[in-house]
Amino acid sequence: MTFLEIENLQKRFAHTTAVEHVQLEVSRGEFVSFLGPSGCGKTTTLRIIAGFESPSSGAIRLDGVDITHRPPNRRNVGMVFQSYALFPNMTVAENVGFGLKVAKKPAAVIRHTVEEMLNLIKLPTLGSRYPYQLSGGQQQRVALARALAIQPQVLLLDEPLSALDAKIRVSLRNEIRSIQRELGITTIYVTHDQEEALSLSDRIVVMSEGRVEQIGTPFEIYNFPRTSFVASFVGTLNILRGQVADPARGKILVDGQEVMASRGLEHARVGDGCSIALRPEVVSIGEAAEDGNRMQGTVEDVNFLGSIVRIRIRFKDNAISLDTFNNPRLSLPQRGQALTVSFPREAVLALEAPSST
Amino acid sequence: MNRGRLGSWIIILLGVMYFFVPLLSTFEFSLRYLRGVYSFEAYRIVLADPRFGATVTYSALLAFATILVGIFLVVPTAYWVQLRLPGLRPVVEFITLLPLVIPAIVLVFGYLRIYNSSSILPLTGAERTTDLLLIFSYVTLALPYMYRAVDNGLRAIDVRTLTEAAQSLGAGWPTILLGVILPNVRVAVLSGAFLTFAIVIGEFTMASLLNRPAFGPYLQNIGANRAYEPAALAIISFAITWACMGLIQVFGRGAQGPAAGAH
Numbered sequence: 001m002t003f004l005e006i007e008n009l010q011k012r013f014a015h016t017t018a019v020e021h022v023q024l025e026v027s028r029g030e031f032v033s034f035l036g037p038s039g040c041g042k043t044t045t046l047r048i049i050a051g052f053e054s055p056s057s058g059a060i061r062l063d064g065v066d067i068t069h070r071p072p073n074r075r076n077v078g079m080v081f082q083s084y085a086l087f088p089n090m091t092v093a094e095n096v097g098f099g100l101k102v103a104k105k106p107a108a109v110i111r112h113t114v115e116e117m118l119n120l121i122k123l124p125t126l127g128s129r130y131p132y133q134l135s136g137g138q139q140q141r142v143a144l145a146r147a148l149a150i151q152p153q154v155l156l157l158d159e160p161l162s163a164l165d166a167k168i169r170v171s172l173r174n175e176i177r178s179i180q181r182e183l184g185i186t187t188i189y190v191t192h193d194q195e196e197a198l199s200l201s202d203r204i205v206v207m208s209e210g211r212v213e214q215i216g217t218p219f220e221i222y223n224f225p226r227t228s229f230v231a232s233f234v235g236t237l238n239i240l241r242g243q244v245a246d247p248a249r250g251k252i253l254v255d256g257q258e259v260m261a262s263r264g265l266e267h268a269r270v271g272d273g274c275s276i277a278l279r280p281e282v283v284s285i286g287e288a289a290e291d292g293n294r295m296q297g298t299v300e301d302v303n304f305l306g307s308i309v310r311i312r313i314r315f316k317d318n319a320i321s322l323d324t325f326n327n328p329r330l331s332l333p334q335r336g337q338a339l340t341v342s343f344p345r346e347a348v349l350a351l352e353a354p355s356s357t
Numbered sequence: 358m359n360r361g362r363l364g365s366w367i368i369i370l371l372g373v374m375y376f377f378v379p380l381l382s383t384f385e386f387s388l389r390y391l392r393g394v395y396s397f398e399a400y401r402i403v404l405a406d407p408r409f410g411a412t413v414t415y416s417a418l419l420a421f422a423t424i425l426v427g428i429f430l431v432v433p434t435a436y437w438v439q440l441r442l443p444g445l446r447p448v449v450e451f452i453t454l455l456p457l458v459i460p461a462i463v464l465v466f467g468y469l470r471i472y473n474s475s476s477i478l479p480l481t482g483a484e485r486t487t488d489l490l491l492i493f494s495y496v497t498l499a500l501p502y503m504y505r506a507v508d509n510g511l512r513a514i515d516v517r518t519l520t521e522a523a524q525s526l527g528a529g530w531p532t533i534l535l536g537v538i539l540p541n542v543r544v545a546v547l548s549g550a551f552l553t554f555a556i557v558i559g560e561f562t563m564a565s566l567l568n569r570p571a572f573g574p575y576l577q578n579i580g581a582n583r584a585y586e587p588a589a590l591a592i593i594s595f596a597i598t599w600a601c602m603g604l605i606q607v608f609g610r611g612a613q614g615p616a617a618g619a620h
Contacts (some may be wrong), residue, residue: 006395019516050521050525051524052521052524062422071524072521072524072525073523073524073525073526073527073528073529074527075525076527077525079517079525081521081522083515084523085515085519085521086520086522087519087523088541089512089537089541089543096528098523098528099526099527099528102526102527102528102532103527146522147420147525147526150526150527156525183575189496235563255571275542326419337599
């Protein structure tokens with residue numbers, strides 16, 4: 001059942017459209033991430049949900065109630081900011097209890113809730129510290145506790161891990177997810193980090209230039225991107241350009257070599273230009289299985305990335321990267337060496353729109 | 358010591374001499390009340406004068422009132438300009454700088470024309486309302502310092518994010534302003550307040566032309582009629598101003614670490 005409904009949301013600033021026809025239904029307890037590059041409209045959408053921006057048109061409904069024009073302090077929506085936004089003049093406990101104090105809750109209730117929240121974020125002894133005495137990760141945990149203390153109907157997180165270093169980012173990411181699962185709180189998470197979105201979310205909304213490109217589970221978004229933007233933005237991707245040879249069978253010519261797509265190419269005609277996408281991990285060195293694709297090229301580059309070795313192979317106009325797991329016994333190809341690569345038909349994604357990359 | 362550092366020290370020494378030689382001379386002169394010996398007689402006479410206590414108390418009270426009105430006017434204005442109307446910043450800055458360009462005597466003549474006893478708003482008609490007019494005129498005089506201090510304080514914190522964080526936690530505007538913003542610009546407000554205090558304590562033109570018993574006109578009156586007491590008063594006046602500056606330093610040092618919102 002829909003808990004948070006975003007209906008045909010639009011936001012125009014003077015000469016630009018920041019958000020265009022965004023439509024989304026979020027279930028109670030669901031974790032949804034808005035993923036996209038800077039300026040794609042994800043933060044603006046989040047700010048409209050929080051009430052910090054008012055939409056040019058469209059509506060926001062929370063548990064069936066229209067909150068589109070309700071001021072932010074009367075929405076019961078918790079927000080966690082990228083810059084933590086802890087009140088510098090207050091201790092950790094005062095920060096966490098701020099919302100409850102504003103709501104005029106009894107002192108005993110505030111004390112109890114603050115204790116509970118500090119235990120939840122695993123900082124039970126830091127209540128008397130000031131924000132400047134905490135590390136970035138600790139500050140963001142306190143910000144999370146402060147947002148949760150008011151028991152909001154929806155938790156909004158605006159790139160909460162962007163200011164933290166890589167190791168803390170991963171551990172706090174897992175913590176956010178486990179707290180969200182424990183409390184069962186409906187959560188909207190904004191990020192430009194695909195790894196974060198893929199690992200945290202029940203569903204991902206991929207946005208570009210104010211529009212929703214695709215909504216789906218992380219599995220769907222990664223494995224079955226619907227547009228070239230989604231395909232190129234989420235994960236590393238090889239995009240090959242070619243011409244349609246047999247639309248019914250899904251046959252494409254890439255630099256004169258035959259490639260069979262996973263399905264037929266609807267609406268395409270023989271000779272039409274088209275783009276296909278391939279993840280580096282689906283391409284392997286050597287001959288294919290009987291019904292698989294096989295292409296021949298020249299090794300252009302070999303990059304050692306630790307656990308993975310990335311090999312770049314050029315055909316003619318197109319090039320492809322493939323990933324292979326590192327192995328001390330692996331004999332790596334040399335630059336300029338001729339090489340045959342293969343990949344299964346199911347791994348070839350024919351993209352809806354011609355790629356601009 | 359290399360040549361560059363020597364040059365710096367010479368410049369610092371010249372600066373110190375420029376400020377301190379007249380001050381030390383005034384202080385030395387103020388001690389010569391009794392012929393042939395140094396004494397604090399001039400200070401004793403000044404401090405024993407009931408008009409000294411009365412005028413200092415009057416000016417101090419007006420300074421506190423000026424600070425309160427100034428904070429009430431400047432903090433919400435600077436906050437709102439920063440939060441919602443950044444485009445208006447140059448206009449507001451220009452307005453706040455006007456008192457530095459328009460001489461106090463021009464301002465006070467303007468007040469006397471607008472608020473005289475035969476005008477629609479006859480503020481100069483009674484002592485209390487004249488005091489009120491004097492407070493407002495002091496607010497105007499102190500505006501460049503108060504606004505700049507508060508504005509600098511607001512720029513040092515992430516006003517927008519802190520406001521939004523408080524809003525998302527259910528706070529309304531009064532709570533945000535008094536509970537979140539004001540405590541975080543406390544040092545800046547105090548700086549503005551002490552500068553205001555220093556200005557008001559020594560102000561002469563407004564108080565004299567509005568005929569109020571402030572410390573400035575008393576200082577001038579003594580200066581015109583006595584020899585050593587004005588020097589003692591000047592030193593006392595300096596001491597009061599420096600005490601204000603010292604308090605700014607003390608409160609500034611006591612401030613907590615960097616604003617979280619500014620990370």
